[in-house]
Amino acid sequence: MHDAGQATPARNTPTAISASILALSAEVARRKEAADKRKAASTGGPVFIPSTKTFKKPKPVQNKGVEARAAIDHAIYEKEHIYDRPDVADERVYLELKRKAELYELRKTLNADSDSLDAPAKDDNDNELVDFVQKRHDEQESGHRADHGPVIKSLQESDWVEFIDEFNRKRLVRKSQLPAMGLKFVTGTGVVDSSHSGPDLVSRHMSHEQERQQWEAEAVAASQSEYVATNTLPHFDYKRENRQMGVGFYAFSQDEAERRKQREELLQIRANTLMAQKVAVAIKAAKQKRIEDRRKMIAERAIRRKRLREHGVLPSSYNSSSMQVQDDEGDALDLVRLMRFKYEQT
Template sequence: EPDVFEQSRSSLQKKAKLYDTLTNAHFDADQLENMELLLVDFERKKPDAQTSPPEDSKRNDEWVECEDEFGRTRVVRKRALEKISRPNTLDGNADIYSSESSFASRAHIRHYDSRQENRTVGVGHYGFAQDNGEREEQMRNLKELREQTTAARSKARPSSDRRKAILAKRAEYIHERHAQIRRSMNRP
């Protein structure tokens, strides 16, 4: 097996040398006709090889650490740093609205409207009004109803416990009575 690896290695090295000579060589018209059989356009490859980036641009394209617009720390190429550090603009002059801008004031907030939904809502759904004043009133009324319900539940709990205690005593009395009747029937 080592011989097979050496043979394949040497053939690959020969092919690499041939490829290098073909990319760097100048061809005349007769040779170009035969080159079509190789399926590689070496004339096009030649200028591509000569346009490799210079060493200065490689040094300027180092990885740097920066912070993006969301406050995340990122590691990017130096050339991409300009895109990240640029202020966000829609066009040359207009800044994108930020959370501190007047656009985000409470007056412009749209509330959820279930009528716009394409699904059915459950029994417990309460559709608040879109008007802020009316909405606050509805929320206050709903809170009062919730407090009344919890008070009624806590008040009803002792009466149901009392009722359960009475039923338990009654069941105990009935069991005792049945036991007495059975004993009296078993006497000779």
């Protein structure tokens, strides 16, 4: 216990040494801040005061097992393959080239020994890397028809046919639509009109070649005929054009009488169209004239009513039926009569 007359020292009281240390630290911080401000002001740059606040860096979200899977993938990628070794790779390339050279020599020997396509092949087709011989045509015509007869018959009897359009798309259309689309079938070796039936459709290059042959034959026949001496030029045939016709394309007939009739119909349609255009323009002009006349009449009526109001005529007076008729006439004598009527009433 302490004596009553003795003072008890206060707890948590800083000593003189700790107080002096704190005061010295505060003074050093103030002096340093003042020095930084003077330095920044002398250089003309902005004053940056460092922040004493500490920020905790967020931990990245880790996916479980990613590092293990990456290590496995890296180990598989880094594993040396047997064919990646230079010595083994060179040996493998040499063996492959040697095997191909033997196959090429074997094919050359077979082609030199066989004078026809009917000679049987002496090697295994599974070991061939390159097909030197085209598709063999050793099937007889009778055997081909016997094998594919039902298929051809079903194609001829079917109403639907398959073809590839200009965008390389497969399409199914009816045979009745083929003439309008300009498609053609092949029967035998010649090109016929699409109204005839055939086993299948030709490819684009084959159709071009067959059309060229057909045009050449027609040109030779025309040069040998007696009608070549005439100066008449052949008419345009859209079937010879290798392009898609537009929506407004009108195909004239090759017959002269039918062609003349079609031309007269088109000229008549053009004349009717021009006449209808002229009538429409005249109707529009007449309507515009009526509108202008009506606008002028309304303006004149407004002027006359303004003059009546200036002379003291009430709207109820000139809106009556009799006064309205006089107002519409617009004669100066009506105004005089109206003024006389007003004077007599007074």
